[in-house]
Each structure stands twice: as C-alpha cells, then as structure tokens.
Amino acid sequence: MIQTKNLTKRYGSLLAVDRLDLFVPKGSIFGFIGPNGAGKTTTIKMLAGLIEPDTGTILIGDTDIRQNPEKAKQQIGFIPDRPYLYEKLTGLEFLKFTADLYGVEESGFRKKAENILDKFSLIDWKNELIEAYSHGMKQRLIMSAAILHDPKIIIVDEPMIGLDPAGIKMVKHLFRELADSGKTFFISTHTLSIAQDLCDKIGIIQKGKLIATGTLEDLKTQAHASSGDLEAVFLKLTREESFQQSVPDAGGAIP
Amino acid sequence: MNDILTLMTPRLLSFKNKKDGNFTRLLVLGIIGVIFWGGLFAVSLRLLSYFQSIEELGNILAWKLLSMVLVIYFSLLVFSSILTALSKLFLSKDLMLVHAMPVSSYKIFCARWIESAVDSSWTIIIFTLPVLISYGIIFKSGPFFYVLIIMVLLLLSIIASIISAMVVMVTVIIIPPGRIKSIFVFLGLLLFLLLYLAFRVIRPERLVDPEAFENFLSYLKILETPSAPYLPSTWAFDVIQASLTDVSHTLFLNLSLLAACACAMIFISLIIADAIYMKGVSKSQTARKTLRKPKVTKNPRILSFLPMHVQAYVIKEIKTFFRDQTQWSQIFLILALIVIYIYNFKVLPLERAPIKTVYLQNILAFVNIGLASFVLTAVTGRFAYPAVSQEGEAFWIVSSSPIRLKTFLWIKYFIYFVPLLVLTLVLIIATNILLQVSPFMMWLSIISILFIVPSIVALGIGLGAAYPDFNAENAAQAITSFGGLIFMMLAAVYITVVIVLEAGPVYRIFISGIYDQSISTARWVWIIGSFGLAALISIFTVIFSMKYGEKNLTKTSRRMK
Numbered sequence: 094m095i096q097t098k099n100l101t102k103r104y105g106s107l108l109a110v111d112r113l114d115l116f117v118p119k120g121s122i123f124g125f126i127g128p129n130g131a132g133k134t135t136t137i138k139m140l141a142g143l144i145e146p147d148t149g150t151i152l153i154g155d156t157d158i159r160q161n162p163e164k165a166k167q168q169i170g171f172i173p174d175r176p177y178l179y180e181k182l183t184g185l186e187f188l189k190f191t192a193d194l195y196g197v198e199e200s201g202f203r204k205k206a207e208n209i210l211d212k213f214s215l216i217d218w219k220n221e222l223i224e225a226y227s228h229g230m231k232q233r234l235i236m237s238a239a240i241l242h243d244p245k246i247i248i249v250d251e252p253m254i255g256l257d258p259a260g261i262k263m264v265k266h267l268f269r270e271l272a273d274s275g276k277t278f279f280i281s282t283h284t285l286s287i288a289q290d291l292c293d294k295i296g297i298i299q300k301g302k303l304i305a306t307g308t309l310e311d312l313k314t315q316a317h318a319s320s321g322d323l324e325a326v327f328l329k330l331t332r333e334e335s336f337q338q339s340v341p342d343a344g345g346a347i348p
Numbered sequence: 349m350n351d352i353l354t355l356m357t358p359r360l361l362s363f364k365n366k367k368d369g370n371f372t373r374l375l376v377l378g379i380i381g382v383i384f385w386g387g388l389f390a391v392s393l394r395l396l397s398y399f400q401s402i403e404e405l406g407n408i409l410a411w412k413l414l415s416m417v418l419v420i421y422f423s424l425l426v427f428s429s430i431l432t433a434l435s436k437l438f439l440s441k442d443l444m445l446v447h448a449m450p451v452s453s454y455k456i457f458c459a460r461w462i463e464s465a466v467d468s469s470w471t472i473i474i475f476t477l478p479v480l481i482s483y484g485i486i487f488k489s490g491p492f493f494y495v496l497i498i499m500v501l502l503l504l505s506i507i508a509s510i511i512s513a514m515v516v517m518v519t520v521i522i523i524p525p526g527r528i529k530s531i532f533v534f535l536g537l538l539l540f541l542l543l544y545l546a547f548r549v550i551r552p553e554r555l556v557d558p559e560a561f562e563n564f565l566s567y568l569k570i571l572e573t574p575s576a577p578y579l580p581s582t583w584a585f586d587v588i589q590a591s592l593t594d595v596s597h598t599l600f601l602n603l604s605l606l607a608a609c610a611c612a613m614i615f616i617s618l619i620i621a622d623a624i625y626m627k628g629v630s631k632s633q634t635a636r637k638t639l640r641k642p643k644v645t646k647n648p649r650i651l652s653f654l655p656m657h658v659q660a661y662v663i664k665e666i667k668t669f670f671r672d673q674t675q676w677s678q679i680f681l682i683l684a685l686i687v688i689y690i691y692n693f694k695v696l697p698l699e700r701a702p703i704k705t706v707y708l709q710n711i712l713a714f715v716n717i718g719l720a721s722f723v724l725t726a727v728t729g730r731f732a733y734p735a736v737s738q739e740g741e742a743f744w745i746v747s748s749s750p751i752r753l754k755t756f757l758w759i760k761y762f763i764y765f766v767p768l769l770v771l772t773l774v775l776i777i778a779t780n781i782l783l784q785v786s787p788f789m790m791w792l793s794i795i796s797i798l799f800i801v802p803s804i805v806a807l808g809i810g811l812g813a814a815y816p817d818f819n820a821e822n823a824a825q826a827i828t829s830f831g832g833l834i835f836m837m838l839a840a841v842y843i844t845v846v847i848v849l850e851a852g853p854v855y856r857i858f859i860s861g862i863y864d865q866s867i868s869t870a871r872w873v874w875i876i877g878s879f880g881l882a883a884l885i886s887i888f889t890v891i892f893s894m895k896y897g898e899k900n901l902t903k904t905s906r907r908m909k
Contacts, residue, residue, distance in 0.1 A: 177740065179745075
C-alpha cells in the first residue's frame with residue numbers, strides 16, 4: 094500500500110504539490126492524471142524517493158520513505174518516463190547490475206532474468222549493448238529491471254511512451270496480472286484510455302491539488318456527468334477547477 | 349543568409365539567457381584566464397628579448413619560434429575543429445529537429461560550421477595573441493601590425509575549421525560518426541606523443557648551447573626549417589615576418605593568398621555540403637549494433653569479499669569504462685605519459701651537475717613527490733573527477749536504488765583509488781630507483797604518496813559530485829568546468845602545503861645523515877609535528893571532500909526534475 098499525508102513540495106515560489114492526501118490499497122492499480130505541469134511527475138518522484146517533500150509523509154507499505162529511504166526503495170520498482178540507461182552494458186548485464194543492487198539471489202538470477210526478458214520480447218537482444226536498443230526496447234528493459242527484484246510497489250511514469258500496440262497490450266496484461274498477485278501500482282499518465290482500461294481508481298491532480306479521486310463512476314458523480322468516458326469527465330473536472338480558481342468568489346457556480 | 353542567421357538564433361539566445369554563470373564563477377575563471385594570458389605574455393617577451401641579445405642568431409631564433417607557433421596554432425585548430433565539427437554536424441542532440449525544418453542542407457551546414465569555427469578557435473586565438481603581441485613590441489611595430497595579426501589568426505581559423513568540416517563530411521560517408529571521434533582522438537594523441545617523443549629525443553635544451561655541437565654550421569643546420577610553401581601557416585608566417593621587417597609586397601601577396609584560400613574553401617565546402625552532408629546525416633542516424641557478443645557471467649571471484657551492491661557498481665564501472673572507445677586513447681596517453689616521465693629521469697645529466705650528486709639525487713626525489721602528485725592530479729581530473737557526471741541521465745538509477753548516496757560515492761572512490769595509487773607508486777618507485785636515492789628518501793616518498801593519493805582522489809570524487817553535469821554530451825570535459833577548476837586549484841594548494849610542511853624536516857634529517865650530526869629533541873618535536881600536520885591535513889581533505897560531495901550531490905538529486 095501507498096499512503097501520503099499532507100504532502101507538499103515547492104520549487105521556489107511555485108507550489109508544485111499542495112497538501113496531497115492519497116491512499117492506494119495493496120493489489121490495486123491507481124492512475125494519476127492531470128494537465129501538464131499539474132504536479133504528477135513531482136509526486137511520482139517523491140513517492141520513488143528521488144526528491145524529498147517539503148512537508149508531509151509518504152508510507153511505502155509500513156515504511157516512511159523519509160525516515161528510512163533505503164528500506165522503502167527496496168520495496169519499489171520504479172519505471173521513469175524517459176529510458177536513460179547505461180548504454181555500454183548489455184540488456185542482461187543491466188539486469189544483473191539491478192539484481193546485485195537490490196540483493197536478488199545469484200543462484201536463480203539467470204533463469205528469472207531470461208524469463209522476464211522473454212516476457213518483454215527482449216530475449217534475442219539480451220547480449221546486445223543497450224546503445225543498440227530502440228526507445229521502446231529500452232522502456233521494456235527498464236520495466237524488466239523494475240520487476241526483477243519482486244517489489245511490492247511499482248511506480249510508473251508514463252508507462253506506454255515508445256511502446257508499439259503489441260507492447261502496450263502486453264504491458265497492460267502484465268500489470269493487471271501483477272496487481273492481481275498483490276502488487277500495488279501507482280501510474281502517472283496522460284493517456285486517459287489507459288487509465289480508464291487499467292486502473293481500479295483514478296486521482297486527478299491540478300495545480301498541485303488533488304481535485305477528484307475514486308473509480309470512474311465516482312468521478313462521473315463528482316463531475317455531475319451521467320454518461321461519457323474518462324476524457325469527458327477529466328475535461329469537465331479540470332475546466333471547472335480552473336474556473337473556480339480564476340474566480341475565487343464564484344461560489345462554485347458553473348457556467 | 350536569413351535562414352543561416354535564424355538557424356543560429358537558438359545558440360545566440362541560449363547564450364543570452366544563460367543564467368547559471370554567476371558572478372563568482374565568471375570572476376574566478378576570468379582571473380585564472382588573465383593570469384595565464386599574462387604569464388604567456390611575460391614568458392614570450394622575456395624569451396624574445398633574450399633571443400635579441402644573442403648576436404647574429406637572435407632573429408633566426410625569433411623566426412624559428414614564430415614559425416613553430418603558427419604551425420602548432422594551425423595544427424591545434426585543425427584537430428580541435430575536427431572534433432567540434434563532428435559533434436556539431438553529426439552528433440548533436442538537436443540535429444533531427446533542425447533537419448526536419450524546410451531549409452537546405454548546405455545552409456544547415458553553414459550555420460553549424462560557423463558555430464563550430466567559433467567554438468574551436470576562440471580560446472586558441474586568445475592565447476596565441478600574447479605571443480604575437482610580444483613580437484610587435486620587441487620589433488617595435490606600429491598599430492597596423494596588431495590589426496594584421498588578428499586578421500591572420502581569423503583567416504587561419506576559418507581555413508582550419510573549413511578543412512576539418514570537409515574532412516569530417518567526407519569521412520562520415522565511409523565510417524560511422526560514433527567511431528570517427530574515437531579514431532581522431534586516438535590519432536591526435538598518437539601524433540602528439542610521437543612529436544613529443546621526437547622532441548625529447550632531440551633534446552632541445554641543447555639548442556641554446558651551441559658549444560655542444562661540433563661546429564657552428566651544424567648548429568645552424570638544426571635551426572633550418574623546411575618551409576612548406578603550400579601550407580596556410582607558412583603564408584601566415586610570411587605575412588607577419590614581412591610586416592615586422594617592412595617588406596610590403598610579400599605581406600600583401602601572402603595576405604591575399606590567405607584570404608583567397610579562405611573564400612575558395614568556403615565556396616568548395618558549400619558545394620560539397622550540398623552534395624553529401626544530408627547523406628552523412630542520414631547515415632549517422634542508423635542504429636549501431638554491436639559486433640561483439642558479451643556474455644553475462646557470474647561476478648568474478650576476486651570481488652566476492654565485497655557486498656553484492658558494491659560488486660554491482662564495480663563491475664558496471666569497469667565494463668562501461670572499457671567499452672567506451674574514447675577512454676582507450678586516454679589510457680594509451682597515460683601509459684605514454686608514464687614512459688615519458690620515467691624516461692625524463694633516466695636522461696638527467698646528474699654526473700655533470702656542479703653540486704654533490706647524492707645531495708642532488710635526493711633533492712630531485714623529494715621534488716619528484718610533488719611532480720608525481722601533479723601528474724596524479726591531472727589523471728584524477730580526467731578520470732575520477734567526471735566519475736559521477738559519467739552516470740549521465742541514468743543517474744535516476746542511483747537515486748531510486750536502495751543505496752545511500754554516501755555509499756555510492758565511496759564505491760566510486762575506491763574504484764578509482766586503487767588504480768591511481770598503483771600508477772603513482774609506479775612513478776615514484778621507478779624514478780627513485782633510477783635516481784638511486786637513499787632508503788630514507790624511498791620510504792619517505794612512498795609514505796607521502798600513501799597520504800597524498802587518497803586526498804587527491806577524494807578531492808576529485810568529492811568535487812565531481814558537488815559539481816556534477818549529468819547532461820554533458822561528453823562527461824570527460826567536466827574537468828574544464830568551474831568545479832574542475834576548483835578541483836585543480838585545491839589539489840595544487842594541498843600538494844604545495846604538504847610538500848612545504850615536509851621540506852624543512854626532510855632537509856634537516858638528510859643533512860644530519862650526510863654530516864653525521866645528531867638531532868635535538870626540540871627538532872624532533874618540530875619534525876614529528878610537521879609530518880603529523882601533513883597527515884592531519886590529508887585526513888581532513890579526504891573526509892571534508894567526500895562529505896562536501898555527498899551533501900551537494902544530495903541537494904542536486906533533490907533539485908533534479
């Protein structure tokens with residue numbers, strides 16, 4: 094499970110994340126959506142322990158990431174949006190590096206790594222230098238590395254960038270399978286159809302504030318929309334919020 | 349022309365909008381630059397004045413020096429332009445964006461070439477000026493001479509950069525750009541080393557000692573230069589010489605040759621660019637698949653005493669280091685440096701020295717501690733200082749891993765500490781054996797080095813972590829940054845302090861040994877105090893540098909977006 098309380102982060106005068114309270118239960122997939130610059134990546138990086146919040150707490154399982162970052166990170170598999178890797182290692186060598194870093198047993202490594210590479214259609218490329226990989230292949234390699242140490246929590250920033258349709262289908266299937274086996278997912282994305290298809294719950298962030306959260310049905314209720322897909326709900330909610338923020342005394346009146 | 353200017357606007361605007369160049373940074377860089385410029389100017393003036401004081405030979409030596417300066421200037425420019433042109437024309441990150449625009453490829457080439465020419469030549473021009481200005485002063489030239497040398501340097505820069513751009517364009521058609529850079533760097537270093545070795549073997553110190561030659565004629569013969577009439581640097585030499593000696597027709601002929609050559613080269617390069625530049629760009633975009641098939645195996649047994657995460661970093665560091673072809677040439681350079689360094693000690697004419705040889709040998713051995721430490725600083729600057737920046741944009745792997753940044757830095761530290769210690773010990777022990785120093789001096793050198801190496805490596809890793817550049821296209825260039833300069837300066841200060849602290853006690857012990865004198869208790873206290881202080885400073889340097897690096901790297905990683 095992932096829990097944040099009163100999470101706040103500022104960049105100078107810009108309030109990137111504003112008192113964010115979230116709860117993602119074990120075995121679920123939580124989608125985090127919002128317009129550009131809403132605070133998604135900042136939130137993701139705080140959850141992954143890449144940047145520290147100014148205030149607030151983050152619980153990864155039962156570990157406070159600020160109190161014990163190493164123990165918390167041991168439980169996380171992080172997949173960033175841009176696949177920067179060590180270009181002079183081969184795919185298999187990179188997995189070995191990750192395995193050693195996260196303390197994966199050496200005895201079962203080879204079999205496990207090859208299984209994962211096979212799952213991500215990278216087995217034929219395992220001994221090629223990463224510099225020869227395409228963008229999508231690098232993204233798949235990062236995903237392979239992220240699940241290699243069997244993390245309880247997987248944090249993903251824009252999971253489908255660079256993947257082909259077959260890759261997207263495979264990743265969606267894999268994420269669902271892992272969530273059903275008890276892994277917790279926190280996914281930030283701009284691709285609303287993926288959030289709609291894949292996520293159990295969705296949170297919408299705008300200007301650093303969580304403006305709505307729940308299942309798609311919950312969001313529809315909050316948006317007073319009886320029908321329509323996530324895109325319509327998202328646009329309605331974010332537009333309303335922008336309006337309310339630009340006219341502070343509008344009293345919630347919606348045009 | 350408008351298109352070319354538009355293509356250059358991002359660069360100009362980026363320069364204008366650059367906000368990270370704070371005042372202190374610019375001031376420090378400016379002061380260092382001015383000191384270096386002033387030093388070059390003073391040395392050139394002193395040298396030329398000395399030449400003028402030698403009757404008959406003065407002018408010959410001055411012209412010889414001028415021709416050497418211009419040949420070196422031109423060669424340096426060609427070489428540095430090749431590397432810059434390769435990056436600008438074929439390896440830049442924004443290349444695809446630019447080529448997707450509706451602009452002819454020769455215009456893109458032209459804009460990139462201008463950037464490349466400016467980037468590769470401005471520092472060389474600035475630091476060649478003091479030498480040429482000294483000529484103006486010594487030969488009492490008028491203001492026209494100073495305008496002329498700027499024109500000559502600019503024309504030479506244009507010619508060198510356009511030749512390089514053409515060579516690069518043609519070569520890319522044959523060899524993939526990723527490999528060309530390594531090849532050129534390697535060839536350049538090889539050339540440099542061959543020249544240096546040749547220079548050392550000739551022993552130029554003999555040139556200022558005509559008596560060492562059989563007769564005056566053989567001395568003059570050595571000074572004769574084979575002139576290469578088709579080399580632009582020869583035309584440049586003729587222009588400057590003619591201006592200094594008031595031979596106007598030679599001046600204008602050679603100046604016209606330089607200008608015409610530059611114009612013709614630009615014209616030819618544009619035709620070539622129109623024909624093949626796009627082909628090269630297209631070729632450079634094809635994915636490079638490795639020909640080797642490295643197999644992942646179990647971690648080597650030799651590392652089994654280390655924790656798993658440490659093994660992971662050690663193996664990663666070694667593999668990525670040796671698979672990066674640009675590092676090969678550097679390793680080759682280091683090996684050659686060791687050979688040259690040791691060779692220099694071998695050819696020292698100690699037996700002809702006016703002071704007692706044992707005394708001189710041991711003085712040299714002591715000075716050698718400082719010299720070897722400066723070599724160590726240069727090598728640390730090249731390899732250990734960029735070690736953190738080398739992680740590049742993959743630094744997120746380190747930040748998101750369950751390893752503390754402190755551990756990460758200490759792992760980096762030991763990866764570089766071991767080979768650098770071996771390198772410095774080899775330098776010290778080999779040269780001390782050649783110098784046939786006393787056992788006391790041998791042990792003193794070894795113990796000093798055992799304190800100096802950990803400190804210099806800590807300064808390198810610590811400051812490299814404090815001033816990382818994860819976005820650099822070439823992390824090895826990190827040493828030329830502000831942090832790199834701070835590292836160099838602090839290392840120099842540290843080495844000087846240690847050597848100064850040791851010098852007095854070493855002298856005292858040594859003299860007492862030679863003249864069989866006893867050392868008083870008060871002197872022993874002073875000796876132990878000095879050595880102790882040097883050791884304390886070393887330990888403090890290690891701890892402080894690593895802590896400073898960790899603190900700043902933590903801040904940087906938190907700021908990263």
